[in-house]
Amino acid sequence: MRKFKQQFLAGPYLIWIIGFILLPLIMILYYAFTNGDGSFTLSYITAIADETNRKAMGLSLRLGIICTIVCLVLSYPLAMILNNMKIKNQGLVVFIFMLPMWMNFMLRILAWKLLLSKNGVINSILTGFGLSRINIINTPTAVVLGMVYDFLPFMLLPIYNSMTRIRKDWIEAARDLGAGNVTIFLKIILPLTVSGIISGIVMVFVPSLTSFAISQVLGGGHVLLIGNVIEQDFMQGMQWNAGSGLSFVLMIFVIASMTIVNIFDKEGEGTSIC
Amino acid sequence: MSKHLIDFIGISKSYDSNLVLDDLNLYIRENEFLTLLGPSGCGKTTTLRLLGGFESPDKGQILFDGQDITALAANERKLNTVFQKYSLFPHMSIAENIAFGLKISKKSKAYIQDKIKYALKLVNLEGFENRSVDSLSGGQQQRIAIARAIVNEPKVLLLDEPLGALDLKLRQNMQYELIRLKEELGITFVYVTHDQEEALTMSDTIVVMNQGYIQQIGTPENIYNEPENAFVADFIGHSNIIDGTMIKDELVEILGARWACVDKGFGNNKPVDVVIRPEDVELVDPSEGTLQGEVTSLIFKGVHYELDVMAGGYEWLVHTTRFVPVGTKVGIKVIPFNIQIMHKPESSDEKAVEIDA
Numbered sequence: 001m002r003k004f005k006q007q008f009l010a011g012p013y014l015i016w017i018i019g020f021i022l023l024p025l026i027m028i029l030y031y032a033f034t035n036g037d038g039s040f041t042l043s044y045i046t047a048i049a050d051e052t053n054r055k056a057m058g059l060s061l062r063l064g065i066i067c068t069i070v071c072l073v074l075s076y077p078l079a080m081i082l083n084n085m086k087i088k089n090q091g092l093v094v095f096i097f098m099l100p101m102w103m104n105f106m107l108r109i110l111a112w113k114l115l116l117s118k119n120g121v122i123n124s125i126l127t128g129f130g131l132s133r134i135n136i137i138n139t140p141t142a143v144v145l146g147m148v149y150d151f152l153p154f155m156l157l158p159i160y161n162s163m164t165r166i167r168k169d170w171i172e173a174a175r176d177l178g179a180g181n182v183t184i185f186l187k188i189i190l191p192l193t194v195s196g197i198i199s200g201i202v203m204v205f206v207p208s209l210t211s212f213a214i215s216q217v218l219g220g221g222h223v224l225l226i227g228n229v230i231e232q233d234f235m236q237g238m239q240w241n242a243g244s245g246l247s248f249v250l251m252i253f254v255i256a257s258m259t260i261v262n263i264f265d266k267e268g269e270g271t272s273i274c
Numbered sequence: 275m276s277k278h279l280i281d282f283i284g285i286s287k288s289y290d291s292n293l294v295l296d297d298l299n300l301y302i303r304e305n306e307f308l309t310l311l312g313p314s315g316c317g318k319t320t321t322l323r324l325l326g327g328f329e330s331p332d333k334g335q336i337l338f339d340g341q342d343i344t345a346l347a348a349n350e351r352k353l354n355t356v357f358q359k360y361s362l363f364p365h366m367s368i369a370e371n372i373a374f375g376l377k378i379s380k381k382s383k384a385y386i387q388d389k390i391k392y393a394l395k396l397v398n399l400e401g402f403e404n405r406s407v408d409s410l411s412g413g414q415q416q417r418i419a420i421a422r423a424i425v426n427e428p429k430v431l432l433l434d435e436p437l438g439a440l441d442l443k444l445r446q447n448m449q450y451e452l453i454r455l456k457e458e459l460g461i462t463f464v465y466v467t468h469d470q471e472e473a474l475t476m477s478d479t480i481v482v483m484n485q486g487y488i489q490q491i492g493t494p495e496n497i498y499n500e501p502e503n504a505f506v507a508d509f510i511g512h513s514n515i516i517d518g519t520m521i522k523d524e525l526v527e528i529l530g531a532r533w534a535c536v537d538k539g540f541g542n543n544k545p546v547d548v549v550i551r552p553e554d555v556e557l558v559d560p561s562e563g564t565l566q567g568e569v570t571s572l573i574f575k576g577v578h579y580e581l582d583v584m585a586g587g588y589e590w591l592v593h594t595t596r597f598v599p600v601g602t603k604v605g606i607k608v609i610p611f612n613i614q615i616m617h618k619p620e621s622s623d624e625k626a627v628e629i630d631a
Contacts, residue, residue, distance in 0.1 A: 167359075169361040177349075187374070
């Protein structure tokens with residue numbers, strides 16, 4: 001009786017999982033491995049090797065990696081500064097850094113479009129001072145800029161979290177045993193923040209790899225990422241099989257990077273935010 | 275005894291507007307076990323942290339072997355610390371923890387291996403090399419923390435309430451371990467604690483501190499038997515501290531009765547504090563006592579009974595091995611030698627009297 005009741009309570013979630021997670025996954029798998037008349041084929045998977053797709057995938061990987069590196073380089077020192085701040089309300093300062101995250105990301109990207117466009121805010125100011133315009137809108141640079149702006153908090157938070165867990169007396173103990181600042185960083189701080197770094201890398205890399213909206217708005221159709229190709233397959237070409245095939249390949253990349261997390265991140269730092 | 279190894283000269287330190295140490299002067303001799311003892315907030319931990327190099331004084335100098343080390347960073351001082359919270363590095367094995375300091379001073383692999391073995395043996399944890407920090411109990415972690423400090427062969431080992439987080443039994447065992455270690459290593463120990471029993475058991479010299487001032491420096495026997503003022507007497511064990519008047523040399527009046535004592539030089543008719551240890555109070559037949567009273571409570575404490583005796587308007591704390599039921603009329607007697615006379619503190623904040631150890 002009790003068992004039945006429990007199952008009954010789990011019902012809505014079961015329906016959710018089946019309807020919105022399992023079923024779409026099965027459909028993608030079905031479309032990815034069949035052609036129009038329902039017979040098995042691998043051609044939509046191997047389509048990743050076609051020139052357009054290969055280039056889009058390559059660009060996605062490249063921009064994803066660049067975005068991740070930039071986020072890491074910006075976040076790590078920032079997390080250190082935040083952690084070392086000698087003020088009472090550290091949480092508030094961190095909250096301010098996190099604040100943009102709660103805003104709809106499309107809005108923030110559209111704001112960047114306004115800032116960067118040919119006659120946008122930045123260029124108006126530059127020409128006002130008699131300086132030359134910057135033309136980065138509709139280039140990969142603008143896309144990376146948008147990605148970094150959007151995903152920075154996802155890098156900052158896990159690194160900051162792992163840093164706050166380093167006890168002050170560990171640092172003092174290391175210093176007591178003769179360690180200078182460099183040794184303390186390399187032997188104590190860095191190893192103890194590795195899990196935060198790994199989490200941050202995945203949390204930035206995965207969404208930047210799969211993003212298509214940022215490249216659409218800030219790339220203006222000139223920057224074709226794998227996400228854009230998939231979007232076009234589904235929305236414009238109605239080629240569900242082709243789109244599913246590429247989605248499947250993309251999913252493999254995502255799963256691969258998640259696996260790396262599970263190997264390094266045993267404390268579950270990343271799960272706290274996703 | 276042996277020469278001064280460490281000198282604190284006129285050290286003052288305050289946090290914000292809070293004065294923690296005021297003009298502290300103290301020397302530590304080579305190879306002594308010196309304990310800084312006092313209640314929390316008395317400045318003992320600050321003194322240790324100043325010596326370790328984790329804080330710098332607002333005023334004054336710290337000399338080490340005659341050299342001024344006031345400006346040296348913690349990693350440049352030839353001393354090591356055992357922290358209250360053990361502070362083992364969680365991402366390293368036990369062996370890596372112990373090797374940390376040795377690797378920094380670029381010792382050879384073979385030397386480091388030898389040292390790890392030696393240190394683990396010294397703290398009775400042989401074979402723990404590859405264990406993780408998490409898998410050790412508090413007492414074991416504290417031993418590793420000690421091992422990690424001593425492999426660097428410091429001239430001075432600083433211990434900041436290292437037994438504070440351990441349970442009673444373990445704490446007592448570790449006290450003997452520490453005494454043994456001190457003997458084996460032949461180095462100076464500077465120990466911080468608020469536990470008077472710990473201090474009495476282990477120390478060569480005890481420095482009693484309160485509110486940033488040194489109250490008394492002396493051997494454990496010295497501090498226990500001849501407390502300099504009421505604070506020390508009260509802090510070192512439970513005592514009867516009674517207002518009295520020094521009638522003349524070797525005669526004091528307390529609670530309306532006159533008692534022979536052995537102290538001289540306090541002047542005539544001067545107000546004093548009188549300390550009488552509970553184990554020094556003799557319960558005799560009412561007719562033989564200096565004061566007469568009645569037992570008001572009786573608690574069995576194992577080795578002895580702890581009694582409250584109401585006599586002369588004061589509730590005396592008495593330790594005796596005799597069973598004296600509540601309500602018994604008794605007389606109180608104290609032999610002259612066991613009556614300790616102390617100056618009344620001059621001001622309310624009990625400034626320390628300048629004293630030489």
